[in-house]
Amino acid sequence: MTAFFRRALRGCFGLALCLSAASCGGGDSTISSGGGGVSAASNVVDVAVTGGPSGTTSVNVLYTTVTVCLPGTSTCQTIDNIQVDTGSYGLRILAPVLTLTFPVVTLGNGSALVQCTSFVDGYSWGPVTLADVKVSGETASSVPVQIIGDSRYPTVPADCVNSTMPNAEDTVASFGANGLIGIGPFPQDCGDYCASTVAEPIIYYACTTESNCVGTTVPVANQVQNPVTLFAADNNGSIIALPSVASAGAATVSGSLIFGIDTESNNASGTETVVPVAASGYLTTIFNGNTLDESFIDSGSNAYFFSDSSLSNSACQQQGFTGFYCPATTTSLSGEMQLASGTSTVDFEIGNAEQISESFAAFPGLGGTNPTPNSFDWGLPFFYGRRVAVAIQGYTTSVGAGPYVAY
């Protein structure tokens, strides 16, 4: 999911930092090449790399707009600044941005379903609710959606707090977005395991009161769902199309999120490179001769995260940039994607994170160290200048069966 470089910038520049790219000018560098070259259609929604919600300052974070409706009604709310994340599954919305009250999923015994979503740097607690989800012309009915920071369930269980870094990510500021739409290559955020076993640390809770919650199993259909799979059509995956971005970066970048693969004239597979994703959720990258079998391609990560001894002397020094690379000159590198047969080379560049223009929300050369030795995380910079398709497990396209990522 996400890397919050924005916080680093905020920590560095404080209030002097422009809060939005628009207010800082830079219009000449705004990239909007026809939404990544995709024409408007009922299965296409605009996406953009911007500074994010007011009060946040993101770098390389992709946002879109989602409409949520009370189930079976025309009572709806449209929410912008929803982060597009191919590294997670399901729609999650921060409660403070909602004006509607969505019904909480109830389990067989009448208790309410509430979720602890753990990230490596914190947790998000809140009920699983039902909403009709509309994105572009696509609609999914009665989708289990997590509402984070919902005042109906104010007490976070100790097991949730203790499961990871004890930081609550339950505000727009701490989350960096009004919500998150997880459209990665699996249909649910847990799957069969949570249907048969109470996960440890606990993911799903049954709450009989606002604070009396115990771990529970959850039928797969009640788990938070990748909304794409619940669309009536165009439900086997999605494609993110973004224009290329100059090395210096750009104030904003506009592109398209296309639903379905090989279901419409605008989402046909061609001669793209298909990278298989294992049941574990990982793909394999070969970098510097090392086979990294815990790698992934993730629009929700804001940089290339990898370890490289050639950059060991290029660590950023300024406070707030810890863990990012700051080479004196932009450095060209390449890695290999392991395919079903053979490999495919991916060239990329790493620039100086401390020299990103304060008015830019997009920087294609952002790189950082990866604390896990067997992993290469191809974050949003990988998506610039590409059409990246994510096919979901259990679905097929003309070039293979999901889960896969193709570009």
Add this chain to the structure above:
Amino acid sequence: MRRKYAGLAGAAVLAALWSCVASATLGEQESSIGAEPQLANASIKETALGSYRVHEILQPSGTVIREYAGLDGKVFAVTWHGPFSPNLRQTLGSYFEQYAAAAPAGRQDRNHLQVRTSNLVVQVGGHMRAYSGRAYLPEALPSGVTAGDLE
């Protein structure tokens, strides 16, 4: 050697405070893993490697946790790979507060996190349904053992 641990109800009350998984605890004696009731559904494989021993715990979720213990029986490292990270308060034990206090102030990131102090290193990464990580005590590594050995 592979064996199954039966549930041990005696420690259930303490363990329930953390709602534990089958897991190892940094800095404690390796024997502590045998006292954890949640191991009921986990399998353990033990491997002796000269200066240290590795207990490999396969959790029902599919997450593999490896506990590295010196010949004195003290756990100096824990690693994990799988769909879910273990409960970190339990895994880090008495080091959890130090870990929480040492969170990097600059780079906050939902996918990668590293805490590095003179006596504690925690490195976690991954994304939803796919995580890996390791925690170790650099001052307690047996002679000749490096972080690269902690897989």
